[in-house]
Amino acid sequence: MPSIDIAKLVEPDRVHRLAYTSQEIFDIEVENIFEKIWVYCGHESQVKNPGDYHTLQIGRQPMVMVRGKDRQVRVLYNRCPHRGVELCGNQRGNTGSNFVCSYHAWSFHLDGKLEAIPLMKGYDGTRLTRDNPDCDMKSAARVDSYRGFVFASLSNEGPTLSEFLGEARIAFDDMCDRSPAGEVEVVPVCHRVIQHSNWKFFMENQLDALHPSVTHQSTGVAAGVIEKEIAAKTGHAPLHYHYLSAFATPFDKWDTVQTINFPRGHGILKAYMGLRPQDPDTKAYERLMEKAYGKEKMEEYLSRSIHHVLVYPYLSVQSPLQQLRCLRPLGPNKTLSEIWHFRLKGAPEAIYRRSLWYFNLVNSPATMINADDLENWTKGQWGLESKGGDWVSFHRDYGRDTIENGVTYSNKGTSEAVMRSQFQAWTKYMQGSL
């Protein structure tokens, strides 16, 4: 039995600091959330050929996503059932036609089934027999995918992937619909950044419209100066300066950007950057889109007002720019983020390059934006580990959001509806009722 009463940590408008700092809480999160829910493993295009694999962690479990000879993508525990030794020793690669353990050469087919044990007769008369499922690599309880994005759940129970994603599936629809072929392909560069803070700081920050012009003022202002300088010289600065300068937008503008928050903690921050300039590249792209979908659908797909979509509690998808950040919580004060981006199949190179600027300037390990976010979260973690105050305030615009069918529409961009909604879901998860 946990010694901490979850119900007492979360009030509708404030949360106890232990939710961010306690090892005991973190352990329950791993058990009740991360090792149960549908966790993003990767994109199908990361494992194109049979034997291609990608390793990842679900909760504390070492997993490997692998493409089988039958083309199916599976998610298996990355360990040999004999003595527990890790099978795939690299982040990614191709394991050939089977997995072979480096310790005693047990080998497995790409679907995890035992292939061979050396000197098998050594097991004659024991209760270990070839047909014993304990001799196979264990598989994730459930694996499913949505538009090429592969998820696994380590629990046989709980919602289907489709039910879990709910309205947040727009993240993947919006990304794929922007491709004339309806598909994206991963760019095989994964940046990994460790934050010395609780994963909740990241999830809250992604839809927090009050922070950009404070936290990112330095970059926003610096980029704005150069953007104007270039515009004065050439009449028009490239869009990527705007990616950065938009962060310095005044408070009152941010307050007009709405968030939409869903029952499982998922959420959307609506768009604020104009991503439909009328340059020749965009026009060429729009012609391709119109040819693929017709004018009406093309308009629908390209006019969606989305900046980030969060799949709670670990994924932030920036669908209009085809990028994704996936959190792997490592401890109450340590979180790994894996940062990916994708190409729209069938879209012109110029459209890829336009999104790539965002990946390089904002999402790379030399980010001019997240440098200051990470700094805030580290300092935030320290503060919450202190005894200087027990409660984290989420009072902003409390009681002034619109709730319809369980969906919370913030009436102010800076409403802390986002955090309140996330913690409602968190409480249910922690109590085992979601």
Place this chain on the structure above:
Amino acid sequence: MATKKKVAVTKPAAKKASTKKTVPTKAAATPRAAAKRVERALLGGVTLLASETQGRTGAQAIAPDHSPRAKPAAVRAPRSVSAPAKSAAGLKERVEQFLFRQSELLDNKHWQDYIDLFTEDGVYWMPALPEQTEWEGTASIFAEDKMLMQVRMGRVTHPNAWSQAPMWATNHLVGNIVIEKETAKEVVVRSRFHMMELRRDSVRHFGGTYRHTLVKKGSGFRIRLQRVDLFNGQAAYDYVLQIWV
């Protein structure tokens, strides 16, 4: 240039905040109807148009520079890149001096002097993967022309560059200098570097290869391309890189 502020509001992003109490959760409508409501909500929105960021930003409410950063070093590296004199020094020695000076400018936080080492079309590029060959159109760690370098300098020198507030310094060592190619106008040089970075009370290490494409200018050089391959570029980063390595 005074840029007119414009906000395109295609549809009110939200209803006016009112004193009205939160609408209680109704019995769930059909999932289709709920989805339609979300779809409708995603149609409108505020778009911030380019060049409209001149208004007061949030942080202007805060007194700037409450936590001044480490200042640039008082000792300036020599402005000239021509020392030692052309006649007295061979190519290798001049290239070496140039690379040493570059490190000094970075370690002493003389950002503008560092940017000035580049030609007008100069590029600082840190690829994500060693097999990459083009700085444009490639997923990179840094991919900056001079204007973007100017943005980065503007950022780290801004009084409210929060992540620059803690004690922060670097120390570069450059060695294993190999002249790869020399033409009438250019020199291509490979070298190895080791950078230690102090942040708060911790030290991090970065190492790798520089490949400079240098344009001859008098007896000195300007950088057309500085390619930086971190040997640990795809390892997980404990925090991020704030400035050029």
